[in-house]
Each structure stands twice: as structure tokens, then as C-alpha cells.
Amino acid sequence: MSNSASARHQAPDDLDALVIGAGPSGVVAARVMAESGYRVRVLEQGDWPNVADYPSTKLERELIQAGPWNPNPNVRRGPSDYPVNDSDSDIHTFMFNGVGGSTVMFGAEWPRMIPSDFRVKSLDGVAGDWPLTYEDLQPYYEMIDEMLGVSGLGGNTAYPPGAAPPQPALPIGRIGRIAARGMNKLGYQWWPGTHAILSQADGSRPACSRWATCVAGCPEGAKSSFDVSMWPAALAAGVQLTTGARVREITVSQQGLATGATWIDRDGAEHHTSAPLVVVCANGVGTPRLLQLSTSSRFPDGLANSSGYVGHNLMMHPTATVLGCYEDDLQSWLGPIGQPIWSMQFAETDTTRGFRRGSKWTIAGIPGPAELIQRIYSLPLSERSGMTGQEFAERFTGRAFEWVAQIEDLPEFDNTVTLDPDLVDSDGIPAPKLRYKMSEESARALDWHIDRLTEVHLESGAVFTHRVDYMPEVGWHLLGTARCGDDPATSVVNGYGQSHDVPNLYIFDGSVFATSSAVNPTSTIAAFALRGAEHLVENAAEQRIPL
Amino acid sequence: MTTPLTTSPFTDQERSGADRLADLWFPGTARSPRMTELPDYVPLLGRGLAANDELASAFREIAVLASQAPEVTVETVATWPQDVVEGAFMLLLCTYYMSRDVRTAIGYPGQDRVPVANADPDQLVTDELLAPVIARGATYVPTPGRDR
Ligand SMILES: Cc1cc2nc3c(=O)[nH]c(=O)nc-3n(C[C@H](O)[C@H](O)[C@H](O)COP(=O)(O)OP(=O)(O)OC[C@H]3O[C@@H](n4cnc5c(N)ncnc54)[C@H](O)[C@@H]3O)c2cc1C
Numbered sequence: 001m002s003n004s005a006s007a008r009h010q011a012p013d014d015l016d017a018l019v020i021g022a023g024p025s026g027v028v029a030a031r032v033m034a035e036s037g038y039r040v041r042v043l044e045q046g047d048w049p050n051v052a053d054y055p056s057t058k059l060e061r062e063l064i065q066a067g068p069w070n071p072n073p074n075v076r077r078g079p080s081d082y083p084v085n086d087s088d089s090d091i092h093t094f095m096f097n098g099v100g101g102s103t104v105m106f107g108a109e110w111p112r113m114i115p116s117d118f119r120v121k122s123l124d125g126v127a128g129d130w131p132l133t134y135e136d137l138q139p140y141y142e143m144i145d146e147m148l149g150v151s152g153l154g155g156n157t158a159y160p161p162g163a164a165p166p167q168p169a170l171p172i173g174r175i176g177r178i179a180a181r182g183m184n185k186l187g188y189q190w191w192p193g194t195h196a197i198l199s200q201a202d203g204s205r206p207a208c209s210r211w212a213t214c215v216a217g218c219p220e221g222a223k224s225s226f227d228v229s230m231w232p233a234a235l236a237a238g239v240q241l242t243t244g245a246r247v248r249e250i251t252v253s254q255q256g257l258a259t260g261a262t263w264i265d266r267d268g269a270e271h272h273t274s275a276p277l278v279v280v281c282a283n284g285v286g287t288p289r290l291l292q293l294s295t296s297s298r299f300p301d302g303l304a305n306s307s308g309y310v311g312h313n314l315m316m317h318p319t320a321t322v323l324g325c326y327e328d329d330l331q332s333w334l335g336p337i338g339q340p341i342w343s344m345q346f347a348e349t350d351t352t353r354g355f356r357r358g359s360k361w362t363i364a365g366i367p368g369p370a371e372l373i374q375r376i377y378s379l380p381l382s383e384r385s386g387m388t389g390q391e392f393a394e395r396f397t398g399r400a401f402e403w404v405a406q407i408e409d410l411p412e413f414d415n416t417v418t419l420d421p422d423l424v425d426s427d428g429i430p431a432p433k434l435r436y437k438m439s440e441e442s443a444r445a446l447d448w449h450i451d452r453l454t455e456v457h458l459e460s461g462a463v464f465t466h467r468v469d470y471m472p473e474v475g476w477h478l479l480g481t482a483r484c485g486d487d488p489a490t491s492v493v494n495g496y497g498q499s500h501d502v503p504n505l506y507i508f509d510g511s512v513f514a515t516s517s518a519v520n521p522t523s524t525i526a527a528f529a530l531r532g533a534e535h536l537v538e539n540a541a542e543q544r545i546p547l
Numbered sequence: 548m549t550t551p552l553t554t555s556p557f558t559d560q561e562r563s564g565a566d567r568l569a570d571l572w573f574p575g576t577a578r579s580p581r582m583t584e585l586p587d588y589v590p591l592l593g594r595g596l597a598a599n600d601e602l603a604s605a606f607r608e609i610a611v612l613a614s615q616a617p618e619v620t621v622e623t624v625a626t627w628p629q630d631v632v633e634g635a636f637m638l639l640l641c642t643y644y645m646s647r648d649v650r651t652a653i654g655y656p657g658q659d660r661v662p663v664a665n666a667d668p669d670q671l672v673t674d675e676l677l678a679p680v681i682a683r684g685a686t687y688v689p690t691p692g693r694d695r
Contacts, residue, residue: 067599
């Protein structure tokens with residue numbers, strides 16, 4: 001890629017900061033900067049989501065979700081999407097490209113990382129420590145919870161003390177009660193779910209109506225998809241948003257400072273936007289792709305990559321589930337779909353189990369009979385169809401739920417995002433290629449957890465259980481490919497998301513994760529972005545910018 | 548994309564294969580209706596086909612094979628390309644449970660608005676249920692160098 005020397009001759013765009021990506025990290029950063037008086041523009045390759053397109057309330061929901069509304073961009077293939085070569089990856093990526101980013105499709109499970117997650121090297125002698133602690137992030141977690149209206153119950157025994165979520169917890173449902181009883185019999189920790197979903201109306205946004213179709217797009221606006229929960233405030237603060245703007249390259253000056261970005265509109269026309277600060281929020285696959293696309297004589301191996309860590313250490317959370325079927329009517333089609341109750345009983349390291357670090361457990365309902373039958377996909381077709389299949393659905397629809405184990409994935413240098421030599425997106429820009437092999441240790445952890453989850457179901461009274469050993473189609477957490485750290489030789493950004501190499505370039509999305517934790521990442525991504533953006537604004541006087 | 552079709556969305560050959568697959572995979576039980584006997588069988592199938600092009604083409608491919616086979620049994624289907632068979636089954640599965648008659652028969656109300664404010668007591672957490680968890684105390688390992 002050329003280093004756009006011509007960019008320096010273009011008229012400045014009269015901005016203080018340019019943000020790439022309109023997902024949670026992008027909008028949080030843009031909002032904070034705009035509320036501090038910065039003139040901010042966000043470039044987003046996708047569009048505003050349209051509730052009318054959501055399959056959630058449609059009769060053919062599952063079929064639409066399996067195609068045009070699939071979380072895998074390679075299946076969905078919308079105009080906003082870029083292809084991802086995942087032929088060499090044990091897990092396939094999930095993402096939504098549009099205003100709000102992947103939260104448009106997310107389950108809104110809203111756990112925080114635990115203190116030990118930030119100190120894996122010190123405690124377990126593996127991976128790395130983060131350049132910040134749980135305590136550093138805690139006030140930002142709490143601020144984000146307030147901004148979104150997070151619901152949950154205070155006092156979770158898996159966490160240090162702190163403010164309770166601002167809204168009461170959602171109902172745990174009959175599935176939550178039966179699962180909790182099993183957990184109590186075994187003496188395990190569990191807690192009612194924390195969700196980025198309103199349990200009480202807030203302004204124009206209503207409370208949750210338990211559709212259980214969160215991942216198909218919330219039809220109510222109760223889920224904190226960031227297009228509805230954060231973008232209105234960002235726009236009110238003056239953030240300029242350009243949709244249909246696919247960034248091809250971050251441009252740099254001869255002094256090695258970022259000068260802006262070159263992007264392509266939907267008609268294929270190329271534009272350049274100049275700004276003295278560039279913030280990349282394109283997720284754990286989009287960000288390394290963009291940095292690798294932005295080569296120059298000064299940065300021949302990709303922007304901000306003197307460490308050689310850009311694109312390495314991809315972490316994706318291997319996941320396994322155990323379906324449990326019960327005789328009781330559990331109304332398991334009721335939402336919220338993710339974590340009505342959840343457990344951090346096995347999140348911390350205990351090496352007697354045969355692996356380090358742990359897993360987060362959650363229960364999840366099964367919205368309907370077709371989804372129930374899909375859960376037993378690994379059985380022969382003859383056992384899922386005919387009278388056998390129909391009788392299974394008759395007996396267990398509304399009477400089944402899953403226990404889900406999400407494994408902490410330790411960073412492996414050879415798990416990578418690189419540029420594919422052949423595959424390109426609709427604008428001819430090289431697509432990312434993934435190489436991701438689940439480690440032996442993660443595989444052992446999955447087996448161990450599946451056995452435990454089966455025991456919990458049986459303890460709760462399940463009359464039939466079925467394990468789904470590992471699921472290739474759940475790469476929804478894209479982490480680690482531009483890790484944060486104190487040492488520029490082994491990390492890409494510092495604890496505030498500032499590039500070690502390019503001081504006016506920031507990264508706030510999940511690529512900064514030094515380790516993956518076992519929990520869903522978005523509350524940490526948002527809190528990190530908030531802290532980083534606040535730090536950036538407060539230290540404006542020291543900020544180096546291109547002249 | 549979701550407009551119900553009133554006319555058959557099939558060629559005659561595809562329709563005869565579709566009927567045979569529907570009878571094999573959803574033959575009906577003492578409680579649930581047979582798929583081909585659903586009053587809205589054809590419009591529902593049209594709706595299912597319109598919702599997902601890839602699964603629709605898998606379904607059409609298997610329907611043609613089904614129309615040509617002397618008999619359609621579990622054993623016959625097992626000799627056809629399994630990926631495509633799975634696609635066809637997925638389409639018919641989702642379509643079958645779109646039927647109101649089927650949902651009523653199995654007691655599934657379908658996804659709908661059920662406000663949290665109306666939650667029944669047996670859907671809520673209780674102090675009693677949480678008491679043992681609280682009694683066991685904190686489970687987290689504190690950040691090294693900091694007190695719990
Ligand atoms: C189905 C699903 C379920 C999930 N469930 C949960 C959950 O329950 N809890 C949880 O914590 N997390 C969940 N996640 C993950 C969560 O959505 C992500 O962690 C979060 O959205 C990441 O935020 P981000 O800002 O880093 O990136 P994203 O949300 O991915 O946003 C990045 C944005 O950048 C844009 N972009 C990328 N490249 C370019 C470019 N070159 N030019 C212009 N724009 C670009 C993209 O279009 C996108 O809009 C789920 C995700 C999925 C897909």
C-alpha cells in the first residue's frame with residue numbers, strides 16, 4: 001500500500017479526531033471526545049440497522065438467521081461485510097458490520113473480567129499481565145453500566161465489592177430456578193444474570209419483553225445494541241457519522257504520525273479524511289487487517305507493528321454446551337436468551353483439573369421446537385426426523401435449556417489474522433485470513449467442563465442430556481491481535497490504547513486484550529475505550545500530532 | 548421476502564418430491580399433524596423457500612431426487628449427499644414448526660412479547676435460593692498485592 005504522501009497536501013478536514021468503526025468501542029470513544037469539545041468523525045463501512053429487517057418477530061426467523069441474517073459474514077454476505085478466509089481456523093468469526101457493530105446481534109450478556117484475569121502471568125506463570133488492573137477499570141465499568149442502563153443484582157460473590165447495576169435483574173425464569181437448585185445441591189457459585197438489557201423503561205427505550213430473540217436483533221430496543229443505547233448521545237454531542245465508508249488505509253506523515261484515513265464509499269469513490277488523531281475500533285479482525293493494509297517505507301510490516309505482534313495471539317473463546325431436557329414445563333422459550341443465571345465457580349485456575357485458567361458458565365433457553373431439534377444435530381437424521389423427531393419436540397419444547405461453558409483461551413502467537421494473498425472484498429481490498437488452532441489445553445478444558453455441566457443438569461433433574469462438544473460457529477469474541485502492554489517489544493498499545501510506535505494512533509477494541517478472560521468481552525471493551533478516551537482528552541497538552 | 552405465496556412455488560416434480568420428504572420427515576404423531584395435511588402446507592413451504600436461498604436450493608435438489616426415487620425411506624435418503632440433505636431437512640424443519648396448527652398441538656405459543664413487569668413469582672430469584680451462594684462467600688482471587 002502506498003503511504004499516501006498526497007494526503008499531506010489535502011486540505012485538513014477540520015477535525016480533532018477520526019474514529020474508524022461505529023461499534024461499542026468506536027461510539028464510546030467518539031462520545032467521550034465529543035462531550036469534551038473535540039470535533040470527531042466516525043467512518044463506518046456499514047449502515048444503520050433497520051428494525052424492520054430483524055428476523056426476531058418473523059415466523060421464518062430461524063431460516064433468515066441461517067442465511068441473510070447470519071452472524072457469520074461469510075454466510076450473510078451483505079454489502080457492509082468483508083469476507084474472512086477461515087478455512088484454516090477451528091472457529092469461524094461472527095460479527096455484524098454496521099452502526100452499533102456486533103452488538104446489533106449480541107446476546108447482551110454483560111459480565112466483567114475478574115481481578116485475576118489482569119494478572120495471569122503473575123498468578124499462573126503464563127501469557128501476560130495487563131498493564132492495568134481490575135481496580136483501574138472498575139470505575140469505568142460502573143460508568144458504562146450507568147450509561148447503558150445495565151440490569152443485574154448487586155453483591156455477586158465472584159467479584160470485589162462495588163456499585164450494584166443501575167437496574168434490577170431480569171427474571172431468571174423457571175429455567176433459572178431449576179438450574180440454581182442443581183447448582184446449590186453441588187455447592188457451586190451462581191448468580192442472576194447481568195445484562196445490557198433494560199429491565200425498566202428508560203427514556204424512549206422500553207423494558208425487555210423476553211422475546212428471547214436477542215441475537216436476531218431486539219425488536220423492542222430494550223437491548224443495549226449500541227446504535228440505540230449509545231449513538232443517540234454521541235450524535236447529540238456533535239459526533240459526525242459517515243456510513244458506507246470502508247477504510248482502506250490509515251495514512252501517516254514522514255515523521256511517522258497518523259494523518260487520517262483513505263476510504264471508499266458505496267459507489268467505489270475514494271476519499272481521504274485528515275485528522276490529528278486516529279482511533280481504530282474495527283474489532284479483533286478488522287483492526288489488524290487495517291494496520292497490515294497500512295504499510296509504508298516507515299512501517300513496512302504494517303502500521304504500529306515494530307513489535308511484530310499485530311495480527312498475532314488471536315483468541316476466540318472455545319465454547320461447548322450441554323442440552324438438558326426435563327419433565328417440568330419450564331417455558332424455556334422466554335428470554336433473556338443469554339445468562340438468566342451464570343456461574344464463575346470454575347473461572348479461576350486449579351491445575352489439578354489438568355488445565356490452567358477456567359470457564360464462565362451460563363444457561364440459555366431454547367426459543368422453539370426447530371431450535372430444539374437443531375441442538376441434537378449430531379444424532380443421526382433418523383433420530384431427529386420422522387415420528388421420533390416430532391415426539392422429541394412434543395415432549396421437550398419449553399422443557400429444555402442449555403448449560404454453556406465458555407473457555408478462557410490463552411494467547412498463542414501462531415494464532416493469527418493476516419492478509420489473504422488472493423481473497424478481496426467488494427472494493428478489491430485484501431481480506432483477512434485466519435489461522436486459529438484450539439490448543440490441547442483448551443480442548444482438555446472443554447471436555448472437563450462438559451462433564452461437569454452434564455452433572456449439573458442431572459442434579460437438577462434432567463431426564464435427557466446431549467453434549468455439543470465444541471462449536472466451530474461461535475467466533476463472536478475477537479480478541480488479542482493488537483495487545484496492550486507496558487513493553488513496546490511485546491505489545492502494540494499501552495494500557496490506554498495508545499500505540500507505542502505511533503503516538504497519535506489509538507486502538508480501543510477487543511484487539512487490545514492481553515488475555516481473553518472466560519467472560520464475554522464487551523463490557524471490558526467499552527470500559528477500556530472509556531478510560532482510554534478520557535485519558536486521551538485529559539492529556540491533550542502532551543499529545544503529539546502532525547503539523 | 549416474507550410474503551405468503553398462494554400459488555405453488557414448485558415445479559410439479561419438485562412438489563411431488565417435497566411431499567415425499569414431508570411425509571418421511573414429518574409423518575404426524577398422535578398429537579402432531581402430518582405435514583402434507585396442514586391446510587397451509589403449500590404457502591408455508593413457499594414462505595420457507597423465500598426466506599433462505601441457499602437452503603431453498605438444497606431443498607429443491609433433494610426434492611428432485613426424492614421425486615425420482617422408487618421409494619423414499621431413511622435408507623434411500625442416506626445415500627444422497629448429506630450436506631444437501633441436511634440443508635433440505637433444516638428448511639422443512641423450520642417450515643413445519645411455522646405452522647400454527649403444529650404449534651398449538653405441541654403447546655408452543657411462539658416467540659412473543661411477555662413484558663418483564665408481568666413476570667410470575669415462579670420466574671424470579673428468591674433470597675432463599677441465593678442464600679447458600681452468599682453463605683459460601685467470595686470466590687474470586689484478588690489482584691496480587693491488593694487486599695480482598
Ligand atoms: C451473535 C453475537 C453474540 C454476541 N454476544 C455477546 C454477549 O452476549 N456479550 C458480549 O459481551 N459480547 C457479545 N458478542 C461480542 C460483541 O458484540 C463484541 O465484543 C463487540 O461488538 C465488539 O465491539 P467492537 O467495537 O470492538 O467491534 P465491533 O462491534 O465488531 O464493531 C466494529 C465496527 O467497525 C467497522 N469496521 C471494521 N473495519 C472497518 C473498515 N475498514 N472501515 C470502516 N469500518 C470498519 C465494522 O463494520 C463494525 O461496525 C457477540 C457477538 C455476536 C456477533
